Amino acid sequence: MAVATLDRTATILSADLQQLQLFLADRIQASFTKAQITPERTQENIRRVQERGQTALSHKGVTLAGEERQAFMSGLIDEVLGFGPIEHLLQDDSVTEVMVNGPRQIYVERNGKTVLDATTFFDDDHVQRIINKIVEPLGRSADRKSPLVDARLPDGSRVNAVVGPCAIDGPSITIRKFPKERLGVADLIRFGSTTEDMASFLEACVVVMLNIVVSGGTGS
Numbered sequence: 594m595a596v597a598t599l600d601r602t603a604t605i606l607s608a609d610l611q612q613l614q615l616f617l618a619d620r621i622q623a624s625f626t627k628a629q630i631t632p633e634r635t636q637e638n639i640r641r642v643q644e645r646g647q648t649a650l651s652h653k654g655v656t657l658a659g660e661e662r663q664a665f666m667s668g669l670i671d672e673v674l675g676f677g678p679i680e681h682l683l684q685d686d687s688v689t690e691v692m693v694n695g696p697r698q699i700y701v702e703r704n705g706k707t708v709l710d711a712t713t714f715f716d717d718d719h720v721q722r723i724i725n726k727i728v729e730p731l732g733r734s735a736d737r738k739s740p741l742v743d744a745r746l747p748d749g750s751r752v753n754a755v756v757g758p759c760a761i762d763g764p765s766i767t768i769r770k771f772p773k774e775r776l777g778v779a780d781l782i783r784f785g786s787t788t789e790d791m792a793s794f795l796e797a798c799v800v801v802m803l804n805i806v807v808s809g810g811t812g813s
Contacts, residue, residue: 618672705786
């Protein structure tokens with residue numbers, strides 16, 4: 594489901610605001626039924642989260658303005674209606690893979706090239722929270738008894754999550770998205786993923802029906 598969030602900013606929330614955001618996200622999400630969270634009701638749901646979030650802030654005597662309020666509300670919407678900090682990456686059609694190697698190290702694959710993204714989680718618990726949100730609706734768990742979990746997002750994207758004790762440096766997530774448009778040889782050459790000579794060689798291998806071994810990451 595596409596979640597149309599507010600414009601994202603680089604504002605870093607204080608630890609207290611981070612805790613408050615996740616607390617409110619749990620409270621607000623509990624008020625939604627599964628049937629209410631649909632693409633057709635996205636804008637309505639966003640307004641509902643904003644209104645409830647603002648009401649809760651007022652009751653707690655918390656006043657936010659400018660970029661801080663923008664960051665708080667945008668994050669709150671993504672936590673309730675999406676998959677937290679990586680939601681905007683999942684909605685970005687140019688991103689084909691998201692790799693979370695701990696809360697402060699998130700890589701994305703765009704047009705066949707992997708780059709470090711500026712997106713971050715609050716901490717390890719925040720990463721675990723999103724893993725749980727992905728796997729629990731499927732009747733699975735990610736914990737010490739089941740530290741390696743494979744799952745799928747509602748759109749069919751493949752997910753692999755690793756938690757302790759297998760994940761020494763903290764929980765990790767790899768999400769392989771399915772591009773809406775399949776890439777052709779010309780696209781791979783244009784992106785610099787291959788050359789014309791290499792493409793011709795592979796084509797010849799296919800024509801004469803040679804065995805080909807493909808190895809590497811999920812996107813290979």
